[in-house]
Amino acid sequence: MRYSTFFPKSNKREFKEDLSKNAVLLTKAGYVNQLMAGSYTLLPLGLQVIGKINNIIREELNKSGAQEMLMPLLHPKEIWDTTGRWSDPEVKKIMYQFEDSRGKNYGLSFTHEEVVMNLIGKYINSYKDLPIKLYQFSTKFRNEPRAKSGVLRAREFIMNDLYSAHESEEDLNKYYEEVKKSYVKIFKRIGFNVKITEAPGGVFTDKYTHEFQFLSDVGEDEIYYCETCDFARNSEIFNKEDDCPNCKRKPIKAKSIEVGNIFPLGTKYSKAQNVQFKDKDGKEKDVWFASYGIGPTRVMGAVVEAFSDESGIIWPNSISPFQVYLVSLGKDNEASEIEKKLEDAGIEVLFDDRDVSAGEKFASADLLGFPYRIVVSEKTLSMDSGQIGKMIEFKKRNNEQAEFLSLDEVTTKMQEEMEVLH
Amino acid sequence: MRYSTFFPKSNKREFKEDLSKNAVLLTKAGYVNQLMAGSYTLLPLGLQVIGKINNIIREELNKSGAQEMLMPLLHPKEIWDTTGRWSDPEVKKIMYQFEDSRGKNYGLSFTHEEVVMNLIGKYINSYKDLPIKLYQFSTKFRNEPRAKSGVLRAREFIMNDLYSAHESEEDLNKYYEEVKKSYVKIFKRIGFNVKITEAPGGVFTDKYTHEFQFLSDVGEDEIYYCETCDFARNSEIFNKEDDCPNCKRKPIKAKSIEVGNIFPLGTKYSKAQNVQFKDKDGKEKDVWFASYGIGPTRVMGAVVEAFSDESGIIWPNSISPFQVYLVSLGKDNEASEIEKKLEDAGIEVLFDDRDVSAGEKFASADLLGFPYRIVVSEKTLSMDSGQIGKMIEFKKRNNEQAEFLSLDEVTTKMQEEMEVLH
Numbered sequence: 001m002r003y004s005t006f007f008p009k010s011n012k013r014e015f016k017e018d019l020s021k022n023a024v025l026l027t028k029a030g031y032v033n034q035l036m037a038g039s040y041t042l043l044p045l046g047l048q049v050i051g052k053i054n055n056i057i058r059e060e061l062n063k064s065g066a067q068e069m070l071m072p073l074l075h076p077k078e079i080w081d082t083t084g085r086w087s088d089p090e091v092k093k094i095m096y097q098f099e100d101s102r103g104k105n106y107g108l109s110f111t112h113e114e115v116v117m118n119l120i121g122k123y124i125n126s127y128k129d130l131p132i133k134l135y136q137f138s139t140k141f142r143n144e145p146r147a148k149s150g151v152l153r154a155r156e157f158i159m160n161d162l163y164s165a166h167e168s169e170e171d172l173n174k175y176y177e178e179v180k181k182s183y184v185k186i187f188k189r190i191g192f193n194v195k196i197t198e199a200p201g202g203v204f205t206d207k208y209t210h211e212f213q214f215l216s217d218v219g220e221d222e223i224y225y226c227e228t229c230d231f232a233r234n235s236e237i238f239n240k241e242d243d244c245p246n247c248k249r250k251p252i253k254a255k256s257i258e259v260g261n262i263f264p265l266g267t268k269y270s271k272a273q274n275v276q277f278k279d280k281d282g283k284e285k286d287v288w289f290a291s292y293g294i295g296p297t298r299v300m301g302a303v304v305e306a307f308s309d310e311s312g313i314i315w316p317n318s319i320s321p322f323q324v325y326l327v328s329l330g331k332d333n334e335a336s337e338i339e340k341k342l343e344d345a346g347i348e349v350l351f352d353d354r355d356v357s358a359g360e361k362f363a364s365a366d367l368l369g370f371p372y373r374i375v376v377s378e379k380t381l382s383m384d385s386g387q388i389g390k391m392i393e394f395k396k397r398n399n400e401q402a403e404f405l406s407l408d409e410v411t412t413k414m415q416e417e418m419e420v421l422h
Numbered sequence: 423m424r425y426s427t428f429f430p431k432s433n434k435r436e437f438k439e440d441l442s443k444n445a446v447l448l449t450k451a452g453y454v455n456q457l458m459a460g461s462y463t464l465l466p467l468g469l470q471v472i473g474k475i476n477n478i479i480r481e482e483l484n485k486s487g488a489q490e491m492l493m494p495l496l497h498p499k500e501i502w503d504t505t506g507r508w509s510d511p512e513v514k515k516i517m518y519q520f521e522d523s524r525g526k527n528y529g530l531s532f533t534h535e536e537v538v539m540n541l542i543g544k545y546i547n548s549y550k551d552l553p554i555k556l557y558q559f560s561t562k563f564r565n566e567p568r569a570k571s572g573v574l575r576a577r578e579f580i581m582n583d584l585y586s587a588h589e590s591e592e593d594l595n596k597y598y599e600e601v602k603k604s605y606v607k608i609f610k611r612i613g614f615n616v617k618i619t620e621a622p623g624g625v626f627t628d629k630y631t632h633e634f635q636f637l638s639d640v641g642e643d644e645i646y647y648c649e650t651c652d653f654a655r656n657s658e659i660f661n662k663e664d665d666c667p668n669c670k671r672k673p674i675k676a677k678s679i680e681v682g683n684i685f686p687l688g689t690k691y692s693k694a695q696n697v698q699f700k701d702k703d704g705k706e707k708d709v710w711f712a713s714y715g716i717g718p719t720r721v722m723g724a725v726v727e728a729f730s731d732e733s734g735i736i737w738p739n740s741i742s743p744f745q746v747y748l749v750s751l752g753k754d755n756e757a758s759e760i761e762k763k764l765e766d767a768g769i770e771v772l773f774d775d776r777d778v779s780a781g782e783k784f785a786s787a788d789l790l791g792f793p794y795r796i797v798v799s800e801k802t803l804s805m806d807s808g809q810i811g812k813m814i815e816f817k818k819r820n821n822e823q824a825e826f827l828s829l830d831e832v833t834t835k836m837q838e839e840m841e842v843l844h
Contacts, residue, residue: 008545042492070464098520123430
């Protein structure tokens with residue numbers, strides 16, 4: 001892909017709408033653009049990052065036997081009335097609700113429990129129809145009072161939500177634990193470790209839920225976690241004087257960013273919406289239910305907050321829109337050849353063929369933040385002894401030092417690093 | 423993929439919400455489910471069809487140099503005020519508009535001209551930044567007074583919208599003609615021929631636009647077309663007494679379904695939104711603009727209306743969720759082996775391993791409508807002479823006759839038919 005044909009082609013403009021680090025860097029580098037407070041267009045580069053995050057989620061959820069579908073965003077009031085959530089003051093604070101010109105009341109989805117339960121209720125007769133595991137990637141809306149954290153807390157964002165229905169609490173718990181592991185794997189593949197944190201149920205349930213928290217000084221959340229064991233709890237439900245219940249040691253307090261949240265909802269929704277099934281003995285029973293959510297746009301923001309320096313973003317290899325930022329210093333023909341060779345080897349390349357200075361190209365390479373930078377110049381080409389093929393300058397985004405290597409060596413090195421990601 | 427683990431597993435229920443043919447068949451077969459009038463969940467099978475349609479569109483638009491991105495669905499009133507469309511009575515009829523709890527006015531997107539123009543205005547300085555060609559796949563909302571045509575005319579649907587910005591009318595016209603050809607190619611790959619039809623501009627422009635009309639008796643549109651040349655015009659702007667302007671013959675009147683629409687918008691939007699660029703001589707000029715739309719969910723509905731019989735759907739190979747419906751009559755182990763061999767050969771298989779009668783399996787095969795049905799039974803396996811390998815019963819969905827063939831013959835045949843699709 002050539003930078004000269006890319007949109008946007010330049011990043012010279014100053015954007016001052018939002019001062020959070022993720023918004024500034026993602027905007028300057030051309031990944032997103034703000035339409036209004038809390039609402040962003042995903043530009044081609046940004047959509048590529050989200051596509052890669054989504055594919056990692058999709059792969060791991062498919063392994064757990066879940067299937068992808070897509071539900072509507074505009075919900076009739078009646079369906080939210082079945083659980084009473086339409087009129088819940090906490091829901092009314094965040095859900096956009098309105099009446100259309102014909103007097104019908106709608107809500108814009110911030111979650112889909114009622115709609116899923118309504119759907120599966122139409123297809124469940126007996127225990128043989130369970131379990132059901134369905135997920136989607138779709139737009140969610142939240143009427144956020146303050147939307148000043150870039151894509152970390154937006155009014156409109158992409159969400160991956162998974163729902164599972166089971167014949168027993170035991171079966172639900174088993175799958176719930178499996179999804180916990182899938183989530184940890186997903187975040188590991190994306191590039192960070194998370195703490196599985198006990199948290200309040202909010203507008204979803206009276207029980208505890210589990211958040212996936214990523215330690216970060218810019219986080220809006222605060223958690224207590226144990227250094228010795230897996231214990232972690234959101235400060236909202238942690239008693240400051242308490243010790244770790246396992247290790248009896250004082251837990252550590254830390255700021256964090258929530259990147260996922262899972263909810264063991266039990267039979268609350270199936271009871272309210274009358275979704276029952278016949279068990280092996282022909283008895284009617286309530287369906288056991290849980291929901292699970294990861295926000296890919298939020299994850300993108302968290303990654304930028306965590307992995308960046310004063311020059312720009314530093315993408316983990318697994319979600320970088322391209323692996324290689326290719327710079328030609330007056331050697332466009334040779335760079336073209338190298339671009340083709342790399343692409344043939346399955347490596348994604350953005351070739352900066354713009355008519356700008358070397359300094360500007362290097363600055364863009366750092367700002368956009370792909371894992372590898374390759375420079376082709378008079379100097380590198382003159383090193384070709386005829387035996388080891390074309391020489392290039394190779395630099396990792398998170399290293400200071402550049403190396404002079406043959407293209408073949410570099411290709412092998414990058415392919416090896418990419419394979420580790422799966 | 424095993425049918426026994428698929429959602430939904432059965433199609434026994436009667437759904438009476440909607441009586442259009444596409445809604446009945448897509449619902450009975452488990453592709454979609456209605457949430458409310460004009461609003462459907464895309465179940466796993468339905469989402470797979472849409473995914474294939476989207477990929478065909480993506481491939482052809484990428485060839486034209488366009489790039490994919492994703493814009494917000496919730497639009498601030500202010501941006502629609504720039505062109506005056508917020509208050510246009512025709513827009514108010516179809517756009518959901520509402521005020522949030524803080525007194526801010528929003529509209530739910532049914533199209534994105536204003537938002538795109540606002541976006542590209544931030545990045546255009548000179549003619550060097552043009553052309554720009556951007557597209558997305560996203561949810562659109564239309565407050566349809568009557569939503570009784572299934573996924574053909576929904577209140578919420580998936581739309582592929584492309585926007586292009588140019589430095590001159592000439593450059594715009596060139597790309598506009600290129601997209602016409604891309605659209606014809608897209609529809610051909612999906613499985614049908616379209617008439618490029620002159621049409622009124624509606625709420626988009628005062629000029630003529632072009633619709634892609636697919637002849638069908640259930641269509642809500644009416645067009646006049648010439649049998650000899652390419653001439654076709656929507657009846658809304660056709661004078662009944664007129665002859666074809668090229669051939670001077672009487673055109674034919676026919677019902678049709680609109681599956682795409684393209685709009686040469688000129689400088690109307692750039693003037694209203696103040697989006698100018700510096701040309702080669704440093705002079706400020708208005709940007710030339712066009713938009714182009716295909717509705718993948720609508721296309722799915724049109725396909726079902728056109729390609730179906732009393733037993734069910736007959737998918738074109740290119741957008742069928744699976745190629746093969748595999749039926750085992752008491753030979754599950756052997757069917758499993760065949761499933762694996764086909765999948766290894768790159769063929770998508772749904773293996774009906776449900777504990778139901780042969781009759782029910784055959785009925786599902788016809789209803790779901792994949793191009794090929796393969797049956798493995800005592801009878802087929804007994805034909806294996808040891809030289810030509812496993813024998814199967816092979817039937818095309820649109821043929822009455824089944825054939826007994828070796829698995830290798832069938833695999834080669836299917837692979838050849840699939841290659842023609844690209």
